[in-house]
Each structure stands twice: as C-alpha cells, then as structure tokens.
Amino acid sequence: MPQNTTKIKKCLFPAAGYGTRFLPATKAIPKEMLPILTKPLLQYGVEEALGAGVGNMAIVTGRGKRAIEDHFDISYELEHQIKGTSKEHYLTEIRSVITKCTFSYTRQIEMKGLGHAILCGEPIIGYEPFAVILADDLCDNDGGDSVLSQMVKLYEKYQCSIVAVEEIPAEDSNKYGVIAGNEEESGIFRVTDMVEKPEPKDAPSNLAIIGRYILTPDIFDIIRETKPGKGGEIQITDALLAQAKKGKVIAYKFKGKRFDCGSVDGFVEATNYFYNKSKA
Ligand code: G1P
Numbered sequence: 612m613p614q615n616t617t618k619i620k621k622c623l624f625p626a627a628g629y630g631t632r633f634l635p636a637t638k639a640i641p642k643e644m645l646p647i648l649t650k651p652l653l654q655y656g657v658e659e660a661l662g663a664g665v666g667n668m669a670i671v672t673g674r675g676k677r678a679i680e681d682h683f684d685i686s687y688e689l690e691h692q693i694k695g696t697s698k699e700h701y702l703t704e705i706r707s708v709i710t711k712c713t714f715s716y717t718r719q720i721e722m723k724g725l726g727h728a729i730l731c732g733e734p735i736i737g738y739e740p741f742a743v744i745l746a747d748d749l750c751d752n753d754g755g756d757s758v759l760s761q762m763v764k765l766y767e768k769y770q771c772s773i774v775a776v777e778e779i780p781a782e783d784s785n786k787y788g789v790i791a792g793n794e795e796e797s798g799i800f801r802v803t804d805m806v807e808k809p810e811p812k813d814a815p816s817n818l819a820i821i822g823r824y825i826l827t828p829d830i831f832d833i834i835r836e837t838k839p840g841k842g843g844e845i846q847i848t849d850a851l852l853a854q855a856k857k858g859k860v861i862a863y864k865f866k867g868k869r870f871d872c873g874s875v876d877g878f879v880e881a882t883n884y885f886y887n888k889s890k891a
Pocket of ligand 1: 748788789819820821846847
C-alpha cells in the first residue's frame, strides 16, 4: 500500500500522562479533562481535528482515565434531566462532536515516553499517515484555519512527516524538541536535525516543536528501533530524526497562538484569553 499518498483520517491523542504539575486536581481527574472555561482541554483538541477534516479519534489512555470515554459518550441521565429545559443548549457542542466523530481507545500500560505512547496507537492507526495532537498544547487561530488544518493542507503538498514549530526564548530550549533546518518557503523548513530538550548552549535553533504532528506510518517501525533517550524515555523527536536524515520531515511555523496548558501559567493565560474572547 502506498504509505504517503492517503488523506489524513485519524488523529492520535496521547492521554496517558499523570498530570503531576496539576496535583491535587489531577489525582482523580485526567489532566486532559481540566477545563478552559467550560470545555475540557481534550475536547478542544478533538474539535480542532474534526475542523481539519479528521474524524477518527484514536485516544491512548491509561489507568484512571475513564472520564475521557464517558465524556465522549451520551449521558442518558443528563439528557433526560435537561431535555426541553433552558439548559439543553449547554450540551449542543459536545452532542455535535459525538455524532460527527468516532472514538477508539487503547491503553498505554507503562509510561515510557511520547514515542512509546504513539507506538501504542499503532493497532488503531494501521498503515496510513495520521495526525497527533497533544491536548495540553492548546492552539487557536482566531477564526482562521486551525493549526492542524494548516498542517493537513501542507501534507497534501509535501507528503512527509510534519512538525509544528514556534520561536522560543533561548532559555526555554530544555522544555521542547528543537529543530534545525533549511527554509524552503517562508516558514517551512526541511529538517536536518532535531534534539529533545537540549540545554540552551546545545540547541540547534530557537524553533521548538509544539504538540501538533503529522506522521507517516513508517514511524512505527522506527519507534520500535528507537532506544530510550532524554529522561530514559522513548522520544518521538529521536524517531523523527531518522526520517529527517532522509529529508522526510518538514517543520512548519504555524499561524496562531499556542498555550502550554501543561503548566499552570499557560493554563491561566489560556483561560484569560478564551474568557476575553467569549466576552468580545
Ligand atoms: C513533548 C515532546 C517535545 C515537544 C513537546 C511539545 O514534550 O517530547 O519534543 O516539544 O511535547 O509540547 P513534553 O511536553 O511531553 O515533555
């Protein structure tokens, strides 16, 4: 089967992490279910995928994440309680998401890194190109094409793996995968090197990968061969480097804003941003 010519139909959401930075809130609630205003982070991600024409959600969960499955399902009791009342509209958005998408779940049994989480999704994804959204990177392009939509369009042209990148201050390089590349078009780089969480002195540029990827399915075999890297974990950055060495990774400086909702500061910033937007 040709691996790189298919349309992107599936989006993988790694959602097995513990969310330790948000304890005690995340003791019994998955971090992906923390809300920005009234909507869980993961629902923002699912809506972004859906808006990009990607309707099949592949969610990699772990222990204690059942609330995610319940969220993307009908709650008969709730439906019954509010049907015909003035409160019914609160469910409109989530009902629409549920009817337009499919949701498949698999579990990551051990936390062995983002690369490993993505590999756990292989049985759901199969052998076709797919998107990856890290729900704690919340993106918004203020009415324009979402970050994933921009990337899906780019995939039609480049037919290879794509990572979304943004410029970061030098001192933050140890929080991200950082790339080096040659700019082929404005904001589009052919990646030549990538390093997971380098110290500022070792960073190959100031372009950091954020939680949006399009991956070609050969990545699964590469991940299987990838040795544990930074933090003793199997890193997707290291697996992508093998594709990059063959000229098969594009880094794309996306249009829009991105909030690091995995940190309390970014979470508060996103909350204020969406609150102000809702009042505008
Ligand atoms: C992961 C990736 C990293 C990427 C980041 C984006 O790191 O390993 O390369 O830059 O997501 O949010 P994490 O934030 O899970 O530590």
